[in-house]
Amino acid sequence: MYTFALKMLFGDSARFYGMLLGLAFSTLLISQQASIFVGLMSRTFGFITDTPSPDLWIVDPAQRFLDDNKPLRSTAVQRVQGIEGIEWAVPLYKGLLVVNLPDGKRQMSQIIGIDDASLIAAPPFMLEGAVTDLRKPDAIIVDERATRREFMMQHPPEGGPPRPLRVGDTLELNDQRAEVVGICKATQTFQSQPVIYTTYTRASQFAPRERRMVTMILAKLEPGADVHTVTEAITQSTGLSAYSSEQFVAKTLGYWMRETGIPINFGTAIVLGFFVGIAVAGQMFYNFVLDNLKYFGAMKAMGASRGVLLRMVSLQALTIAVLGFGLGIGITSTFGLTIPGERLAFRMTWQIPLIAAFAVTLICTASAALGMWRVLRLDPADVFQG
Amino acid sequence: MFRPSAKMFALIRVRSLLIPMVALIGIGMAVFTVNSQVPRVPIASTEVAPPHSPFEERIAGVGTVLPSSDIVSVGTALAGVVEVVAVSEGQTVALGELLFRLDGRQTRAQLAGATARLGVASARFDALKALPHTTSVRESDAAVAAAAAQLVDATGRLARLDELGANTSTSRNERPRLEFEVVAAQAALDTAHAHRDEVLQGAWPEDLAVAAAEVAVARADVVLAQTQLERESVASPIAGTVLSIDIDAGEHIVPGSGQQFVALGALDPLHVRVQIDEMDAWRFRAESKAVALARGGSRSEFALRFLRVTPLILPKRVLSGDSAERVDVRVMEVEYELENPHTMTLMPGQLVDVFIEAPRAVDR
Numbered sequence: 001m002y003t004f005a006l007k008m009l010f011g012d013s014a015r016f017y018g019m020l021l022g023l024a025f026s027t028l029l030i031s032q033q034a035s036i037f038v039g040l041m042s043r044t045f046g047f048i049t050d051t052p053s054p055d056l057w058i059v060d061p062a063q064r065f066l067d068d069n070k071p072l073r074s075t076a077v078q079r080v081q082g083i084e085g086i087e088w089a090v091p092l093y094k095g096l097l098v099v100n101l102p103d104g105k106r107q108m109s110q111i112i113g114i115d116d117a118s119l120i121a122a123p124p125f126m127l128e129g130a131v132t133d134l135r136k137p138d139a140i141i142v143d144e145r146a147t148r149r150e151f152m153m154q155h156p157p158e159g160g161p162p163r164p165l166r167v168g169d170t171l172e173l174n175d176q177r178a179e180v181v182g183i184c185k186a187t188q189t190f191q192s193q194p195v196i197y198t199t200y201t202r203a204s205q206f207a208p209r210e211r212r213m214v215t216m217i218l219a220k221l222e223p224g225a226d227v228h229t230v231t232e233a234i235t236q237s238t239g240l241s242a243y244s245s246e247q248f249v250a251k252t253l254g255y256w257m258r259e260t261g262i263p264i265n266f267g268t269a270i271v272l273g274f275f276v277g278i279a280v281a282g283q284m285f286y287n288f289v290l291d292n293l294k295y296f297g298a299m300k301a302m303g304a305s306r307g308v309l310l311r312m313v314s315l316q317a318l319t320i321a322v323l324g325f326g327l328g329i330g331i332t333s334t335f336g337l338t339i340p341g342e343r344l345a346f347r348m349t350w351q352i353p354l355i356a357a358f359a360v361t362l363i364c365t366a367s368a369a370l371g372m373w374r375v376l377r378l379d380p381a382d383v384f385q386g
Numbered sequence: 387m388f389r390p391s392a393k394m395f396a397l398i399r400v401r402s403l404l405i406p407m408v409a410l411i412g413i414g415m416a417v418f419t420v421n422s423q424v425p426r427v428p429i430a431s432t433e434v435a436p437p438h439s440p441f442e443e444r445i446a447g448v449g450t451v452l453p454s455s456d457i458v459s460v461g462t463a464l465a466g467v468v469e470v471v472a473v474s475e476g477q478t479v480a481l482g483e484l485l486f487r488l489d490g491r492q493t494r495a496q497l498a499g500a501t502a503r504l505g506v507a508s509a510r511f512d513a514l515k516a517l518p519h520t521t522s523v524r525e526s527d528a529a530v531a532a533a534a535a536q537l538v539d540a541t542g543r544l545a546r547l548d549e550l551g552a553n554t555s556t557s558r559n560e561r562p563r564l565e566f567e568v569v570a571a572q573a574a575l576d577t578a579h580a581h582r583d584e585v586l587q588g589a590w591p592e593d594l595a596v597a598a599a600e601v602a603v604a605r606a607d608v609v610l611a612q613t614q615l616e617r618e619s620v621a622s623p624i625a626g627t628v629l630s631i632d633i634d635a636g637e638h639i640v641p642g643s644g645q646q647f648v649a650l651g652a653l654d655p656l657h658v659r660v661q662i663d664e665m666d667a668w669r670f671r672a673e674s675k676a677v678a679l680a681r682g683g684s685r686s687e688f689a690l691r692f693l694r695v696t697p698l699i700l701p702k703r704v705l706s707g708d709s710a711e712r713v714d715v716r717v718m719e720v721e722y723e724l725e726n727p728h729t730m731t732l733m734p735g736q737l738v739d740v741f742i743e744a745p746r747a748v749d750r
Binding site (some may be wrong): 006010078086117120323324326 | 391402406408409410411413415416418420421422423428435436437438439442444445446447448655661662663666667681682702715717739744745
């Protein structure tokens with residue numbers, strides 16, 4: 001019986017391919033848009049996830065998201081160090097500076113100044129050189145992506161064809177000499193500026209004159225200390241806000257979700273994918289069931305129970321759902337794996353295929369339910385009369 | 387009844403085998419994609435844990451290691467070209483030891499001139515003191531003798547005329563003339579005596595005083611040049627260690643230029659000057675335990691002994707090493723002494739994290 005149900009499904013080639021493509025397209029639209037959305041959004045807090053050592057991120061209470069810099073007084077670091085439950089606290093500088101390339105190009109870049117002594121918040125992955133090379137004079141570490149793009153040298157000082165920036169090259173940061181000692185791989189920023197790492201002291205020399213140089217304070221909890229208690233203590237004694245990494249990610253994400261049109265934009269595309277699925281595949285599946293009513297009628301006449309008929313339709317719905325989903329998610333994955341990550345923010349988390357699968361299943365179940373309603377109400381006599 | 391043909395069966399097989407396979411591959415790829423995009427946790431192996439307080443409740447501050455003498459920046463009051471730098475960095479120097487000397491050629495020339503002028507003045511004074519010369523005495527003695535002889539001659543001739551008789555016509559004209567000659571000879575003798583007295587007297591005291599004053603002026607000039615020469619040699623005002631030298635032989639230096647020519651300091655013991663945020667100042671207790679921790683992962687901990695609090699809350703300078711340091715917040719400065727003075731792992735000028743035991747910051 002069930003083999004027969006499948007034969008019915010695979011036999012009707014026009015409808016089969018129609019449904020398959022409709023569901024695949026729907027899956028593609030939902031999963032691909034969701035992946036790009038997640039990818040784009042994860043760039044807004046990439047620095048937080050790149051930096052695993054601190055437990056707490058201490059910022060000005062008015063700071064709304066990661067890049068919304070509101071620098072702190074320099075003694076704030078010591079005041080946080082003085083709070084019970086804090087294992088250590090280090091300053092961090094984060095700001096945008098103009099970088100001059102040897103070939104005369106100017107480029108706004110993100111400078112991250114990490115604590116000189118501890119090198120906390122160092123780049124997550126080093127491709128060339130070592131983080132400790134930052135102890136050399138004028139040393140900076142440049143993100144690999146930028147060396148090939150913004151920092152591509154059209155006219156290298158030694159002559160020859162254009163080449164990427166490499167270790168040993170010198171740049172000018174705010175008109176001061178800086179030497180590339182390492183190439184790292186960091187999460188791309190939302191605005192895609194090149195990321196340059198250096199030490200806090202050097203960053204404050206590169207940076208223009210400002211009264212306050214500490215962008216934020218990174219702190220670690222003592223083993224066994226309660227996050228909530230310490231956070232409260234920090235707020236109470238210094239007037240600053242302290243967030244755990246998760247909270248800071250959520251705060252940053254919340255800002256971009258609330259204050260920008262990005263979620264609405266992508267949400268619309270995802271909903272559209274769902275409706276395309278319903279309009280094309282759902283409607284086609286319903287038609288398919290209607291067209292095959294005569295067979296269901298015959299089987300009913302031959303004594304097939306309601307349960308058997310229901311399971312047959314369900315099997316058909318589930319099969320086409322799985323095939324359509326598989327095809328769609330395969331296309332999305334191919335897309336995600338082939339397009340280089342720096343062109344397009346693409347990040348498929350495990351929830352995305354599940355959501356797409358759920359959507360496809362929903363489309364099929366809904367249209368199958370409608371079809372089954374007809375099957376169940378079917379009077380075998382009608383079939384034979386026709 | 388549904389009866390598919392043989393050809394149809396083949397088609398169905400393609401659909402029923404190929405499509406599910408493609409779908410399976412698709413799902414597999416999705417699993418791979420999801421797995422490959424799970425954010426990898428970076429290995430932060432190069433990070434060095436920053437110093438961590440040994441006290442539960444504490445004040446944290448940034449301390450600067452200083453010599454107990456503070457940093458003595460030795461200056462000079464004279465501008466000039468450096469002739470010799472007599473010490474090297476790290477060398478221990480005694481009180482009064484030569485550090486560097488400015489080019490003293492001109493001063494030495496001035497000293498030679500002044501010395502010569504002193505010689506002139508002294509000689510002149512000595513010459514005055516050497517008066518009267520014996521020849522002058524003899525000359526005036528001779529003049530006295532000659533005048534005395536003249537007087538004897540005139541007196542003799544008058545006496546002889548009187549013996550001839552008073553009424554000769556000769557004597558009438560002769561006698562007044564001879565009387566006059568006696569008077570003139572007497573006067574000449576007096577003059578000779580006076581001249582002799584003057585010669586015997588020697589230099590006048592007033593002249594001697596002028597000459598002595600000239601000697602004093604010349605001597606003062608010599609002392610001036612010598613002092614100048616001494617000032618061109620800069621000596622150590624303390625016993626300590628040369629911390630840094632920023633001058634070289636041949637360099638022209640100008641006092642008040644802000645350049646630190648030679649920095650000295652007494653390194654035994656070392657002090658630590660801690661800056662504490664004014665907001666935390668109320669929590670500070672002089673008797674509290676305090677430790678300094680070196681940065682950079684050495685995990686060295688140094689016990690501190692309280693010395694004094696600077697009784698003035700100061701604007702904090704951002705210790706960026708920039709000459710134009712910026713005012714950020716106000717801080718209280720507390721000075722400590724390192725309990726173990728023989729720790730050569732700390733150097734003057736080094737920044738350390740200092741933790742001072744303190745009452746709770748919150749709930750009070």
